[in-house]
Amino acid sequence: AGLFLTGALTLLSNILSLLAGVLGQIKLEQSPSVVKKPGDAAKISCSVSGFDIANEFVHWTRQKTGRALEWIGRRSLSRQEYSSSFQSRFTLSYDASSSSAHLSIRSLTEEDSALYFLFLCHLNISSLLFLFCSGASCPPKLTLLSVTTGDGQTLVCVIEDFCPENLSVKWKKNGNEVSGHNEWPPKKLRDSFSAASVLKLKSSDWDSEAVYACEATHLGKTYTRKASKGKVSPITVTLNPLSPKKMFSNNQAELECVVSGRDNETVSGSEITWEINGESVSSNIKEVTMQYSKHSIITFNSSDWRTVSKVRCSAVAEDVEPVIQDLTVNNGDGTEPKVTIHVLPENDIGQEASAQVTLVCLVSSDVLQDYYIAWTEDVGQSSSVYYDGTDFPPRKTKNGYSVVSVHTTTREKWSGGYVFYCNVWPAGRGNRFSSLTFALSGKDKGGDEDEYSSLWFTASSFLFLFIFSLSYSLMLTLHKFPYTVKKKKAFFFKS
Numbered sequence: 001a002g003l004f005l006t007g008a009l010t011l012l013s014n015i016l017s018l019l020a021g022v023l024g025q026i027k028l029e030q031s032p033s034v035v036k037k038p039g040d041a042a043k044i045s046c047s048v049s050g051f052d053i054a055n056e057f058v059h060w061t062r063q064k065t066g067r068a069l070e071w072i073g074r075r076s077l078s079r080q081e082y083s084s085s086f087q088s089r090f091t092l093s094y095d096a097s098s099s100s101a102h103l104s105i106r107s108l109t110e111e112d113s114a115l116y117f118l119f120l121c122h123l124n125i126s127s128l129l130f131l132f133c134s135g136a137s138c139p140p141k142l143t144l145l146s147v148t149t150g151d152g153q154t155l156v157c158v159i160e161d162f163c164p165e166n167l168s169v170k171w172k173k174n175g176n177e178v179s180g181h182n183e184w185p186p187k188k189l190r191d192s193f194s195a196a197s198v199l200k201l202k203s204s205d206w207d208s209e210a211v212y213a214c215e216a217t218h219l220g221k222t223y224t225r226k227a228s229k230g231k232v233s234p235i236t237v238t239l240n241p242l243s244p245k246k247m248f249s250n251n252q253a254e255l256e257c258v259v260s261g262r263d264n265e266t267v268s269g270s271e272i273t274w275e276i277n278g279e280s281v282s283s284n285i286k287e288v289t290m291q292y293s294k295h296s297i298i299t300f301n302s303s304d305w306r307t308v309s310k311v312r313c314s315a316v317a318e319d320v321e322p323v324i325q326d327l328t329v330n331n332g333d334g335t336e337p338k339v340t341i342h343v344l345p346e347n348d349i350g351q352e353a354s355a356q357v358t359l360v361c362l363v364s365s366d367v368l369q370d371y372y373i374a375w376t377e378d379v380g381q382s383s384s385v386y387y388d389g390t391d392f393p394p395r396k397t398k399n400g401y402s403v404v405s406v407h408t409t410t411r412e413k414w415s416g417g418y419v420f421y422c423n424v425w426p427a428g429r430g431n432r433f434s435s436l437t438f439a440l441s442g443k444d445k446g447g448d449e450d451e452y453s454s455l456w457f458t459a460s461s462f463l464f465l466f467i468f469s470l471s472y473s474l475m476l477t478l479h480k481f482p483y484t485v486k487k488k489k490a491f492f493f494k495s
């Protein structure tokens with residue numbers, strides 16, 4: 001908890017006897033309130049005008065909650081004395097030019113949170129003039145009430161238990177300040193203050209897309225409460241699947257957690273955390289904040305990712321319950337998958353150069369297994385450029401599980417000597433950068449059409465089932481398959 005020291009000046013008692021023309025009109029000035037953390041330094045200042053204190057001792061005391069007063073020390077222009085308990089970290093100083101007294105404290109501790117008093121005793125007057133620079137700061141407690149009225153909605157922001165009384169209130173709609181609210185200034189109730197602010201809305205302004213916020217600023221810190229007609233969470237969390245393109249290109253796994261919402265302040269103020277295999281992780285993470293979205297990206301090398309079986313991304317924001325997204329990595333049992341590539345019949349492809357040619361990579365295995373599938377188009381270049389396909393999650397079949405990846409190219413490439421590779425990287429298969437690759441060339445037309453005429457129907461059936469699946473969560477894997485490169489000819493199928 002922070003330490004609360006303040007420089008608020010208040011006259012505690014009147015001078016019981018005052019010689020006319022000697023003291024004149026006394027004016028008190030204060031330094032701003034101070035809120036510090038343990039280990040910091042603090043300085044409290046008190047000044048007085050209309051009263052010559054050049055030859056007087058300035059005394060400082062303090063009082064912690066529920067404790068008796070403690071005398072810190074006294075200081076004049078030429079002399080100073082300290083209590084033995086306050087000699088090491090407390091320093092008293094005096095500025096004659098401004099008639100100001102100062103109390104400085106080094107290396108603050110929790111014990112230094114207290115009321116600090118300054119007082120002077122004028123030797124020619126029998127009474128004491130007490131001035132105090134004091135008190136423990138109390139942060140406000142906000143409650144936001146929403147009341148339906150006949151012609152709209154009324155939002156009531158109740159601000160309680162704060163001190164000192166200086167407070168400012170503003171209202172915002174979707175992060176933009178709005179006017180027209182009524183305020184009740186702070187009123188003292190026992191040892192603290194309370195205030196209220198009311199914002200009246202038309203029915204048309206109280207819609208499901210609007211998020212209203214009451215913001216109270218006290219001692220430089222802003223406290224917020226929000227209200228919305230919509231019942232959904234003000235933030236949405238999405239855990240994006242890994243990009244096979246990035247994995248094959250960089251030999252790294254990159255996960256992205258995205259927080260989005262209608263209220264930009266809530267989104268930008270959200271905190272995103274990661275858990276890997278149930279343990280909190282804070283390294284190799286970068287964040288990017290955009291309009292109405294916040295992105296957290298965590299990166300793994302291949303050896304680290306091989307040990308991952310469970311990923312959790314969670315986000316919290318002020319007045320918002322945590323929103324969580326989980327991802328499970330299915331590493332399988334090492335069974336080698338069967339990989340085949342299929343393409344539409346030649347007569348179903350348009351004749352123009354820009355006509356689309358759709359390739360389907362079908363990966364089948366006996367057990368549930370995650371695969372990363374990236375496509376390459378080889379025309380004799382020295383290095384491969386990887387492409388992400390449209391991937392669908394594993395689906396249970398009669399004989400096991402199947403995964404489909406779809407890649408779209410052009411007829412110009414298809415007929416121009418390009419070789420197309422479906423690169424498969426099963427999850428948890430060692431840390432070597434090798435891949436299981438199946439190649440397909442548009443020029444490899446042969447007499448195998450009858451033998452494989454039924455395979456396109458099988459691939460099309462899988463496509464149909466995957467496309468109409470409502471669940472789109474590609475289970476993530478990274479480690480490539482250490483098998484030798486194989487090559488298969490193109491399969492053309494008749495309807």
